[in-house]
Amino acid sequence: MATNIAKKSLFRAIGTRGYAQLAPVSGTTNYDLKINTLPNKLVVVSAENESPIARVSIIFRAGARNETNDNLGASHVIRVAAGLSTRNCSQFAITRNIQQLGANLTATSDRETISYTLEGTRNAVEAALPFLTEVATQQVFKPWEVAELASRLRLELAIRPLQLRAVDLLHKAAFRTGLGNSLFVPKFQIGKMSSETLQHYVTSNFTSGRGAVVGLGLEPSKVQHLAQTLSLDTSDGINNTSPYKGGEIRSDKGGDFAFVAIAGEGASIKNTKEALAVSVLQKVLGGGPKIKWSALDNGLLNRSIAGSTIEGFASQGINANYSDTGLVGVLLAAPARSAGKLVEGAVKVLKGGNVTDADVSRGKNQLKAELLLEMESGRKAAQVIGNQAVLTGAALSPCELSACVDSVSTSDVRAALQKAGKKLTIASVGNLSNVPYADELK
CATH class of the missing domain: 3.30.830.10 (Metalloenzyme, LuxS/M16 peptidase-like)
Known part of the structure; x- marks a missing residue:
């Protein structure tokens, strides 16, 4: 086998x-x-x-x-x-x-x-x-x-x-x-x-x-x-609710690096406009380098916290859309001794970052390119369309999704960031000696 x-x-x-x-x-x-x-x-x-x-x-x-x-x-x-x-x-x-x-x-x-x-x-x-x-x-x-x-x-x-x-x-x-x-x-x-x-x-x-x-x-x-x-039972099963609550979890594993995920409430996949605004926000925060072997990320997060340390670090926006809610935020990977300042900078961005029209335009272009390039692979297309179908009962083609991205405005993205920043969740793994606790962050 x-x-x-x-x-x-x-x-x-x-x-x-x-x-x-x-x-x-x-x-x-x-x-x-x-x-x-x-x-x-x-x-x-x-x-x-x-x-x-x-x-x-x-x-x-x-x-x-x-x-x-x-x-x-x-x-x-x-x-x-x-x-x-x-x-x-x-x-x-x-x-x-x-x-x-x-x-x-x-x-x-x-x-x-x-x-x-x-x-x-x-x-x-x-x-x-x-x-x-x-x-x-x-x-x-x-x-x-x-x-x-x-x-x-x-x-x-x-x-x-x-x-x-x-x-x-x-x-x-x-x-x-x-x-x-x-x-x-x-x-x-x-x-x-x-x-x-x-x-x-x-x-x-x-x-x-x-x-x-x-x-x-x-x-x-x-x-x-x-x-x-297909031989399937015709029942609808049980749909359990899972509201966003927020909190903090720390898992100290030692080592030389700290991995910290910080996020707030995102959007449901059933709300297409809000879900796309959150997806654009993810790109605005940072989607990682777009040139192979490059370390340059022109995202809002990287621009805001790059001066916090002279050591190398990695940051990327994260976004997950579910049937009733979602998560949007950032993931940081940094040397343990400089993780504290980077986490503080990331929290400030999520709680009050300045999203410009240029940021949103760049984010929309990156999202459309990612959607179309990934959906050229039939496997990815089947996965995305399947998730839409089973969770919402409907589905949009790649070109329809791309067209919907154009309708996202700067105010939509700012509203998504404001919603996420109201109540943040923090999870950290690795060497957490310098990672601040949630109640120490303002």
């Missing part, structure tokens, strides 16, 4: 389990989405993106926010369990047939969703669709196979970088429960997650009212037929 550990976007923090990796082939970003909802409330989205690589995703609102104290880490275990034996196929049969067809099946998860994406040539994807259906909807979680996942889970916990831990703790401090649940299974749960627990989690959350099917590069009729043949 071929597996790999792939790097994914840090701030969305999506875990991945992949088989037979396939290089993405670009398609066009100018295409129309066909969206409809079946009688069982399953959302179906299809589009022709003119890519020789077709992709089909089955997505459920079953991410970490739906976990309780009794099943913490269930979404992580379910994602890692992708490709295990199902009701009608063995683990060997799934792996062998997908590889033989030259296709690729990937499971991803975040705080709100779990998705299964099949990609390959159009003929390969059509032939492999039965295995996608099996993996996504016909899990059985045989006890002896689940027990063998322990080493994989321990590995994924061990290789988490400190900046990822800082963002994970940021959610814990900001939301406490629900969206505050970690993307990773707690160490004390490894080896203790029973098949019955996993099956109950799937039965409760993998339902038609909480799902969506997205197909890019296939005929809409075939995507529609796949959606209609």
Whole structure:
């Protein structure tokens, strides 16, 4: 069985389990989405993106926010369990047939969703669709196979970088429960997650009212037929609220560096205008260098705090949009001895930074470029469109999203910054000897 550990976007923090990796082939970003909802409330989205690589995703609102104290880490275990034996196929049969067809099946998860994406040539994807259906909807979680996942889970916990831990703790401090649940299974749960627990989690959350099917590069009729043949419970499940609360978490790990995530309340993905304003704000704060091997970032944050130290440091804006709320702020990585001044400077920017028209114009251009470049990859497009569909019941094409960015004004971005600065959340990991506590920052 071929597996790999792939790097994914840090701030969305999506875990991945992949088989037979396939290089993405670009398609066009100018295409129309066909969206409809079946009688069982399953959302179906299809589009022709003119890519020789077709992709089909089955997505459920079953991410970490739906976990309780009794099943913490269930979404992580379910994602890692992708490709295990199902009701009608063995683990060997799934792996062998997908590889033989030259296709690729990937499971991803975040705080709100779990998705299964099949990609390959159009003929390969059509032939492999039965295995996608099996993996996504016909899990059985045989006890002896689940027990063998322990080493994989321990590995994924061990290789988490400190900046990822800082963002994970940021959610814990900001939301406490629900969206505050970690993307990773707690160490004390490894080896203790029973098949019955996993099956109950799937039965409760993998339902038609909480799902969506997205197909890019296939005929809409075939995507529609796949959606209609899925055997899913018709319940809507339970939607738990997770209001923003704010707070602070510190995890002193020692070492030479401190990683500090600072954020305030962002925007819900359901409010497109506000969500795009927050996305522009992220670019205004700093999106990292845009020239390969460069260390120059012309963002508001870097300009404001660069004089705080002569030592090198890294800063980047962060943004996460969920169905009911979000987070927007910055992530700092700095030598421990200079982290204090940098954190103080970052807090001042978030609480009262001066956003200019030039900043917003630069941020909008960067956001549009990122949207269009990333969406040229069908895998990224399927992920973004799928999240929109399953969380809002609708979706915008890349060009439609880009056009919406143009409508964002400087006042919208300033309002987003003002909202975020009202109540900040701070999470820090590493050597925290010089990192101030939240009540020491003004």
